[in-house]
Amino acid sequence: MGGLLTFGETMGLVAADGIGPLGHAKSFSFGIGGAESNVAIGVARLGGEATWLGRVGPDATGALIASRVAASGVRTLAVTDESFTGLMVRHRRSGEFAQVDYHRSGSAGSRLSPADIPAHEVTNAAILHVTGITPALSESARAAVFQSVETARAAGVTVSVDVNYRAKLWSRFDAAPVLRDLVSRADVVFASPEEAALFASGDTPEALAELGPAEVIVKDGGRGCVALIEGKRFQQPALPVTVVDPVGAGDAFVAGYLADRLAGASPEDRLVTAIATGAFAVTVPGDCEGAPTRDELAFLKGDDVRR
Template identity: 85%
Template sequence: MTGLFTFGETMGLVAADGIGPLPYARSFSFGIGGAESNVAVGVARLGGEATWLGRVGPDATGALIAERLGAAGVRTLAITDDSFTGLMVRHRRSAQFAQVDYHRAGSAGSRLSPADVPSAELSASGVVHVTGITPALSETARAAVFQSIETARAAGVPVSVDVNYRSKLWSRFDAAPVLRDLVSRADVVFASPEEAELFVDPQDVPAALAKLGPAEVIVKDGARGCTALIDGERHALPVLPVTVIDPVGAGDAFVAGYLADRLAGAPPADRLATAIAAGAFAVTVPGDCEGAPTRAELAALKGDDVRR
């Protein structure tokens, strides 16, 4: 029981090159992206075992997802569905602001169901990681998340939840009770202050989240670093100073760093330090998961800027 198991929707990613309004973009890159698979790639790059499960369409994008994740070292359980693989289109209106549009209603990934997630996979994992994105996709996807959590808990497997609220998928009113329920069933929770404030008192976010049940609460606070309440002990770490190229994917890299070290048996302070370093590395390269760092690359953040 040493590996990460996660599931959700991974999509094709059409990203405008450069910075500026989308109508003026003249070139685009095509890749893949999805919060859960980003975390799986991050854990694998840091030397951990990682499995991702999800539905993909019978199309070139679905094939690319399976190929890219496999090449990244992720054990990939891609279920072929007769619907299309979802897409997201991203452009950077300015250096500080990115916009993402989804094309995923009725997609293969949204048709995930409880029957798709084998109990044996959940019970044999070191940690099961889910996000607040998947419950927003469909009723069957939501059922898959909650049933999987209960199966993992019954087997004594820790459950990790990244709140990951997406306003383009559901309203705050619809999301809040579901996300609160999700957090109450978790052992490890990741959230930004804004996400947590959807359903807990904003005065002391780590403590408020911990009151719902999780023993490990990590609050990701962007350029302000992170705060955490882990087994009753408080922690706070600043960010590492780096040049930001693309902020997308930093949160997933952070989660991957923490979970990779947790799976390796590292103490909380080390897990948080690795999470901060992984998130910092992620913003120095473009893409959702393509630049997920290795252990050696994280070490280089504090060393020479030329590797010979």
């Protein structure tokens, strides 16, 4: 069996440097960001095999996405679409609050369809990872998610779902039944307490496990995580780090867990790695730039100078 397969929209990321209102920003950086490609990059950086698939536009941003994801060690299947590559604009209004605006309606990524996901890519994977973002983009993207999940289930491929609810993409009312259906088809589920409460009977791992998944991990930021894995409960505290940029921490967490799962690690070790990769990610600006290697995780153990 192969490694991780994931797909979804990756966008260009315009980020204001510094902290304060967007109108007062003096400089900007340009990068890429997307939950699924972030996870693929994180897995690859930790030594796992990862494939990302998505649609990009015939523009410089689309070319940048394809080249940068591939340069990170991810097998990249970028389908060029006639529409534009989506963009997101992010600024830190204060040290505690970040705002992201999306420009993605009708984008190349939103035009993903079931025909874009070859069945053999799914059946040859060890883990299919999807998020709750893609079903919110369009009817065709939603169909791609559910078709690939059913293909994976029929082939005995592990299905991983990160709920990743985005209020700017759809309402709680519209999202809840779709996310509940998606989670009920998964083997591994990641959610925040708030996301779990959207469609489950509560915000605990047990509430999500009632829907069927054997592995449920509730990630709770600075409070660490709680998990229910094959009927056994686990709890892992967060690591104390200096937060530079909180964006991408959840994706890094997922990447750490799935990379260790691919490597055959125990549930305890998967959660330790997930916490460490999530903590490392918040110490570096950007969505995926801070994805650590296994050697770099040593920095979190007090070895802050490598000679």
